[in-house]
Amino acid sequence: MTKMYYQNEINEAPLQGKKIAIIGYGSQGHAHALNLKESGYDVVVGVRPGKSFDQAKEDGLDVKSVAEAAQEADIIQILLPDERQKQVYEAEIAPYLTTGKALMFAHGFNINYGQIVPPADVDVFLVAPKSPGHLVRRTYVQGAGVPALFAIYQDATGQARDLALAYGKGIGSARAGMLETTFKEETETDLFGEQAVLCGGTTELIKAGFETLVEAGYQPELAYFETLHELKLIVDLIYEGGMETMRYSVSDTAEWGDYVTGPRLIDASVKARMKEVLADIQDGTFAKDWIKENETGRPRYNEYKKAGAEHQIEQVGAKLREMMPFINEGKKKVVIK
Numbered sequence: 016m017t018k019m020y021y022q023n024e025i026n027e028a029p030l031q032g033k034k035i036a037i038i039g040y041g042s043q044g045h046a047h048a049l050n051l052k053e054s055g056y057d058v059v060v061g062v063r064p065g066k067s068f069d070q071a072k073e074d075g076l077d078v079k080s081v082a083e084a085a086q087e088a089d090i091i092q093i094l095l096p097d098e099r100q101k102q103v104y105e106a107e108i109a110p111y112l113t114t115g116k117a118l119m120f121a122h123g124f125n126i127n128y129g130q131i132v133p134p135a136d137v138d139v140f141l142v143a144p145k146s147p148g149h150l151v152r153r154t155y156v157q158g159a160g161v162p163a164l165f166a167i168y169q170d171a172t173g174q175a176r177d178l179a180l181a182y183g184k185g186i187g188s189a190r191a192g193m194l195e196t197t198f199k200e201e202t203e204t205d206l207f208g209e210q211a212v213l214c215g216g217t218t219e220l221i222k223a224g225f226e227t228l229v230e231a232g233y234q235p236e237l238a239y240f241e242t243l244h245e246l247k248l249i250v251d252l253i254y255e256g257g258m259e260t261m262r263y264s265v266s267d268t269a270e271w272g273d274y275v276t277g278p279r280l281i282d283a284s285v286k287a288r289m290k291e292v293l294a295d296i297q298d299g300t301f302a303k304d305w306i307k308e309n310e311t312g313r314p315r316y317n318e319y320k321k322a323g324a325e326h327q328i329e330q331v332g333a334k335l336r337e338m339m340p341f342i343n344e345g346k347k348k349v350v351i352k
């Protein structure tokens with residue numbers, strides 16, 4: 016079995032006394048900065064003036080420009096959107112990436128697809144939480160954590176591995192388990208997971224189920240509860256105890272429908288198309304398309320975003336959630352962005 020790394024076997028000493036620059040204060044940035052600070056590390060946040068800058072200040076952090084933070088730090092963690100990293104790296108980070116420093120990522124996109132080429136005399140590694148950033152923060156505050164992958168691309172100092180493990184422990188991920196990978200494996204599996212299952216696969220499945228019910232004349236509110244709201248409750252059971260625990264809790268009728276109807280929908284043709292999606296990720300087709308979409312001002316991205324927000328399921332859901340304030344109670348107890 017793959018070796019997993021947990022709290023007690025990780026030595027924090029290599030990271031102690033180092034200054035860590037968190038570049039970007041968004042989903043991952045705010046979580047890494049706050050968790051590391053509360054784990055006792057010396058953190059500086061590097062962002063441009065604006066909303067994030069003000070928020071990081073309000074959260075009690077030491078906040079500087081990207082260039083200033085990169086200049087004074089030993090470890091520079093780039094937590095900007097993937098498509099912005101190359102430009103900010105070249106203009107504001109590379110000039111200060113001197114011998115023996117460490118350049119970090121939470122996703123290998125820019126290294127794997129050759130967008131960022133760091134000098135040979137620095138450490139380059141990633142610590143990639145398998146979780147949205149807001150849950151990296153929320154679980155840490157709750158005394159728990161989310162799993163993370165770590166990978167070493169360059170080990171100029173001989174300390175890269177120890178630094179990566181200590182960093183992962185600092186954000187709370189060693190409470191859930193850390194697993195070693197490569198930049199290539201992390202990048203390809205992360206892109207595949209979010210496209211095929213976690214984001215793309217799930218949202219399309221929900222919408223198809225909702226639309227099927229509504230088009231057949233059923234009430235939209237009922238369709239929302241059936242295909243979206245209850246999905247979280249079902250996934251919670253799968254998360255807690257695997258598919259068996261979910262199947263223990265649902266009725267035998269539901270379990271039988273699960274076995275006979277699931278494969279009628281998610282059949283061999285879906286898996287064949289998943290393999291095509293994976294091939295596009297592996298050969299760089301997806302990355303090339305995403306980079307081009309950004310270079311041309313995101314015309315398709317903006318269209319998809321607008322259509323997504325206007326979908327009936329979002330309108331119906333917003334109204335129903337207003338009547339369920341408890342849904343956001345967990346969020347309010349924790350200071351999150």
Ligand SMILES: NC(=O)C1=CN([C@@H]2O[C@H](COP(=O)(O)OP(=O)(O)OC[C@H]3O[C@@H](n4cnc5c(N)ncnc54)[C@H](OP(=O)(O)O)[C@@H]3O)[C@@H](O)[C@H]2O)C=CC1
Pocket residue numbers: 038039040041042043044062063064065066067068081093094095096097099103121122143144145146147148149
């Ligand atoms: N989102 C997630 O949960 C996960 C993300 N990752 C990876 O983590 C990295 C960060 O992603 P994510 O947290 O989603 O990023 P976000 O989109 O949340 O990052 C936004 C932050 O970047 C800042 N920013 C954007 N452009 C610039 C710029 N030109 N100069 C300075 N600051 C800028 C924003 O500042 P402002 O407010 O001024 O716009 C904001 O602070 C990516 O590599 C991603 O793949 C990995 C695992 C999960």
Ligand SMILES: CC[C@](O)(C(C)=O)C(=O)O
Pocket residue numbers: 144145146147148205208209213214
């Ligand atoms: C599932 C999406 C993700 O990969 C993540 C939260 O892990 C991301 O890029 O945001």
Ligand SMILES: [Mg+2]
Pocket residue numbers: 144145146205209
């Ligand atoms: Mg991911």
Ligand SMILES: [Mg+2]
Pocket residue numbers: 122205206209
């Ligand atoms: Mg991702």
